[in-house]
Amino acid sequence: MTLLSVEGLSIRTADGHTLVRDFALDVNPGEIVGIVGESGSGKTMTALSLLGLLPAGVSVACGDASLSGRPFLRDGRVCERPNATMIFQNPTAALNPTMKIEAQLIRLLTFLGKRRGTGRRGRRARAEALLESVGIHEPRAVLRRYPHQLSGGMNQRVMVAMAVAAEPSLLIADEPTTGLDVTVQAQILELIRSTVASRGIGVLFVSHDMGVIAQTCRRVAVMYHGELREFADVDDVFHAPRDAYTEELLASTLEQPSER
Amino acid sequence: MDLVLDDIGVVYRRGGYETRAVRGVSLHIRKGETLAIVGESGSGKTTIAKVAAGLQKATSGSLAWRSTPYGAPEGARGTGSRRVQMVFQHPVQSLDPLWRIRRAVQEPLWHGGASRREADARAAELITQVGLDPSVLDRYPRQISGGQAQRVAIARALIAKPEIVILDEPTASLDQTVRARILTLLAELQAGTGVGYLMITHDISSVRRLATRIAVMYHGLIVESGPASAVLDAPRHPYTRALIAAVPIADPRVPWNGAEHVARHRAGILAQAPCPVESSPCRDHGTGLHQVGSEHLVACTAAA
Ligand SMILES: Nc1ncnc2c1ncn2[C@@H]1O[C@H](COP(=O)(O)OP(=O)(O)OP(=O)(O)O)[C@@H](O)[C@H]1O
Ligand SMILES: Nc1ncnc2c1ncn2[C@@H]1O[C@H](COP(=O)(O)OP(=O)(O)OP(=O)(O)O)[C@@H](O)[C@H]1O
Ligand SMILES: [Mg+2]
Ligand SMILES: [Mg+2]
Numbered sequence: 001m002t003l004l005s006v007e008g009l010s011i012r013t014a015d016g017h018t019l020v021r022d023f024a025l026d027v028n029p030g031e032i033v034g035i036v037g038e039s040g041s042g043k044t045m046t047a048l049s050l051l052g053l054l055p056a057g058v059s060v061a062c063g064d065a066s067l068s069g070r071p072f073l074r075d076g077r078v079c080e081r082p083n084a085t086m087i088f089q090n091p092t093a094a095l096n097p098t099m100k101i102e103a104q105l106i107r108l109l110t111f112l113g114k115r116r117g118t119g120r121r122g123r124r125a126r127a128e129a130l131l132e133s134v135g136i137h138e139p140r141a142v143l144r145r146y147p148h149q150l151s152g153g154m155n156q157r158v159m160v161a162m163a164v165a166a167e168p169s170l171l172i173a174d175e176p177t178t179g180l181d182v183t184v185q186a187q188i189l190e191l192i193r194s195t196v197a198s199r200g201i202g203v204l205f206v207s208h209d210m211g212v213i214a215q216t217c218r219r220v221a222v223m224y225h226g227e228l229r230e231f232a233d234v235d236d237v238f239h240a241p242r243d244a245y246t247e248e249l250l251a252s253t254l255e256q257p258s259e260r
Numbered sequence: 261m262d263l264v265l266d267d268i269g270v271v272y273r274r275g276g277y278e279t280r281a282v283r284g285v286s287l288h289i290r291k292g293e294t295l296a297i298v299g300e301s302g303s304g305k306t307t308i309a310k311v312a313a314g315l316q317k318a319t320s321g322s323l324a325w326r327s328t329p330y331g332a333p334e335g336a337r338g339t340g341s342r343r344v345q346m347v348f349q350h351p352v353q354s355l356d357p358l359w360r361i362r363r364a365v366q367e368p369l370w371h372g373g374a375s376r377r378e379a380d381a382r383a384a385e386l387i388t389q390v391g392l393d394p395s396v397l398d399r400y401p402r403q404i405s406g407g408q409a410q411r412v413a414i415a416r417a418l419i420a421k422p423e424i425v426i427l428d429e430p431t432a433s434l435d436q437t438v439r440a441r442i443l444t445l446l447a448e449l450q451a452g453t454g455v456g457y458l459m460i461t462h463d464i465s466s467v468r469r470l471a472t473r474i475a476v477m478y479h480g481l482i483v484e485s486g487p488a489s490a491v492l493d494a495p496r497h498p499y500t501r502a503l504i505a506a507v508p509i510a511d512p513r514v515p516w517n518g519a520e521h522v523a524r525h526r527a528g529i530l531a532q533a534p535c536p537v538e539s540s541p542c543r544d545h546g547t548g549l550h551q552v553g554s555e556h557l558v559a560c561t562a563a564a
Pocket of ligand 4: 153
């Protein structure tokens, strides 16, 4: 059965501009679906709309969406909270600046522990393990810091760890590896892939990195100016693009170090 | 004028914790050239950029325009200079939420006493050059996308014709067509005005396109540096090699497993490139660079 299904999604601003028009896509369990597209084409707005997190002045005009067969967006209205988590494009905005990393992780683990019965000491160890899973070498030192005392990439990894730990059935990742060096990126992609394989969750993966998309996604959606231009297997999109914008995107994919 | 950073050290102290974020880094940012810094997340790239921009003082070492120091070791004031502009890593946060984009973009011009007409014309010119519609100037930061904010930050940095521009991940949130366009714009401006760039990036293809020289950072140290072609085509340090090998290939038909290129640490955690000689992470080694080619330096004694 389809995990996520989105149909006829349109997003509009209060002053009447359409940001996203008639968007549709589906994600199967255990599948990573990519979204690529022009900067400003509406990728983030699409992602936020699925979680009911659109900023003030922007709203869903129409559209339906369901997760595991249960509708959560009906005719443009959120009617249920889907079991989904999101990795935000802007990591520091999603972390609480006044709380140490430890407190933020413990809060999340306490919340989850209610579901799974993890004890207090277990949580502390689990917080450290979470940071290690995203390649942070000194988890103890990092736990004692505030977000502004960490590098951009470290905050990003904390976010990834939290989003994965919440055990959602759908993970929405908005440029989860932007700002990470490629060795850390490889680790994060591996973490996402193994989570998908072991738990059968679905991932909606927004990225502008065609290499990352080619290597992690099975299918990819291409957006341009608020419209879905193409939605197909990565192999088709990369080798037999049907849309002029996709062709342009592929052509400008900068020279790859192919001489290896 | 060249900007020279000599033996810079930065230590963050906080509640009994000490982070040696930058350890003895020397850089020479030359006019008309692009020096790229690549490296591990958390290795001190942003910290060194802020020191170069005069926004943060170093714990040790010195900063000078050719030979005139304007920032000095601890104690002295490391004052900034409008001759250096910086594009911050997280563009949305670097813009004041209460200012319209127009004001943010024009602000560097005010110090030079530009008239309102000039400022408006320049802002419209630059915003168009970075591929945005001038109507963006009348919006607030929260009303634009991540990649649009990044381009606004670039326009702002370039508007007052600085001598050195420090770009911290300037194209991280841009799609590849816009990225190519920004890189071309930066190269054209450099050819026209002789501006020098210090570009921090994780994107090896941008480095190939723009960089004259490269410095590779790992754990607060420069572990390899040299002319761009030498470092990219004949990397010597194990971390540099991993960095180049772990770039995902933009073709679903070519099998790739990036994690494979990243050596495994004792605890089974993926960690960067343990030293081939000592089988310990590089941070346990001393500093010091060894020459392996013309201007090509590497920290690793085994690789040298
Ligand atoms: N609060 C807002 N009010 C009005 N328009 C907005 C608002 N936020 C974003 N927009 C506009 O909506 C469009 C889509 O923005 P969105 O953030 O979804 O783009 P994106 O595809 O994620 O781009 P990027 O790759 O640059 O992150 C953009 O043109 C942007 O200027
Ligand atoms: N204000 C601060 N207080 C304490 N530690 C800090 C502070 N700012 C940075 N650090 C630490 O200094 C080190 C270097 O940080 P920096 O931001 O320079 O890294 P970076 O190379 O830019 O990383 P990234 O690629 O992730 O942006 C990190 O370990 C970071 O946690
Ligand atoms: Mg976005
Ligand atoms: Mg940084």
